[in-house]
Amino acid sequence: MVEMGPAVIRIDEFSGREDGLALDPARLAPASPVPAQFVRNLYTDDTGRFFAGIWRSSPGAWHVSYTENEVCVLTEGRVRISDDHGRSWTFGPGDCFVMPAGFRGLWEVLEPARKFYAIYEPQASV
Numbered sequence: 858m859v860e861m862g863p864a865v866i867r868i869d870e871f872s873g874r875e876d877g878l879a880l881d882p883a884r885l886a887p888a889s890p891v892p893a894q895f896v897r898n899l900y901t902d903d904t905g906r907f908f909a910g911i912w913r914s915s916p917g918a919w920h921v922s923y924t925e926n927e928v929c930v931l932t933e934g935r936v937r938i939s940d941d942h943g944r945s946w947t948f949g950p951g952d953c954f955v956m957p958a959g960f961r962g963l964w965e966v967l968e969p970a971r972k973f974y975a976i977y978e979p980q981a982s983v
Contacts, residue, residue, distance in 0.1 A: 866900045868909055868973060873899045875911075884919040892917030892966055906978040911971065918965040925978040927956040934970030939963045 878894040885891065898910040913933075930953045939945040940962035947967075948954060958979060 866909070868899045868911065870897075870911065873897050873910070880917075880919055884921075886918035886920065886963060886965070889918040890916060892919075906980065907976065908978075909975040910973075912974055913969070913971040914966045915969050916966045918963055921956075921960070921962060921964045923956050923958050923960040925956075925976045926958050927977075928975045929954050929956060930973040932971050932973060935967040936970050937965045937967055939965070 875895050875897045878896055880892065880894060882891065892914045894912070894914040896910060896912050898908055900909040901907070929948075931948050931950055933950055935947065935949045937945060937947045938956075940960065946954070
């Protein structure tokens with residue numbers, strides 16, 4: 858029998874299962890609606906530290922503190938990301954950006970948004 862090796866993983870709106878996400882209310886920005894968020898995680902590597910898939914959210918704003926490195930490609934909507942130092946970035950459809958481990962700030966969905974993501978969670982320091 859021939860060993861086939863790994864197969865290519867398709868990441869699209871029709872693959873896998875979409876699951877709802879529950880955002881911790883303590884992370885919400887003041888006066889923000891609770892966004893409806895969903896994830897379609899379509900790949901996890903054998904280490905459990907690399908993930909890829911599709912995320913979507915309705916408008917809202919919440920505090921973030923990244924332990925992971927994430928590549929984002931926004932396919933719909935608009936988001937604004939502000940760091941704890943007062944800098945701000947706004948992204949729309951087609952924009953690609955990286956959220957580096959150690960980033961702290963506010964993630965705002967300005968209009969319903971969808972992104973492709975690839976996340977790498979480094980091994981925790983001892």
